[in-house]
Amino acid sequence: DQQVKQNSPSLSVQEGRISILNCDYTNSMFDYFLWYKKYPAEGPTFLISISSIKDKNEDGRFTVFLNKSAKHLSLHIVPSQPGDSAVYFCAASEFDNNDMRFGAGTRLTVKP
């Protein structure tokens, strides 16, 4: 059962515009969410996280929004840069439980 879903396998945006990556989850017990960024042949690197007590967390050009009632979170990148081109993974867990579930990833391509 896939408890974390990223329904868009790919996304292409123009440099300078906003990139919005979406993630849905089914387990209402999840209370901690992370986004990872992965370049080819490298491991995922942590990007940003949010706990369920918040609905927004911002770090520079990256903002994660959490809608608990919809079991949906999104990652906004503004402005998008060519160096942001990578695969982005959404992950979810219960904070006190290391049972983390990952989405399949969305490949973002930012065109100059």
Added chain:
Amino acid sequence: DTAVSQTPKYLVTQMGNDKSIKCEQNLGHDTMYWYKQDSKKFLKIMFSYNNKELIINETVPNRFSPKSPDKAHLNLHINSLELGDSAVYFCASSQDLTSEAFFGQGTRLTVV
């Protein structure tokens, strides 16, 4: 059907023991990975295995060794377990080194 499955989900063992964690993928992917998750939930790549080519993260102790009996399996063997090996280990697979990855549920290893 679970795309990437790891067994066992939990493993508690004593220092000095040798243990294995199994990983199987039914996606027909050519590339598999092992990651170690640290206390901050950051993922660190340990190995990637692509068409019988093994790429090793140099920081991984040689007590850790991946074994791939066939394309669908990449097992992680750990010799002479140490307390610091306690962590959650994730297996993943992808079609190739640049494609989206599917993760297993993780194996929580506790060394006592």
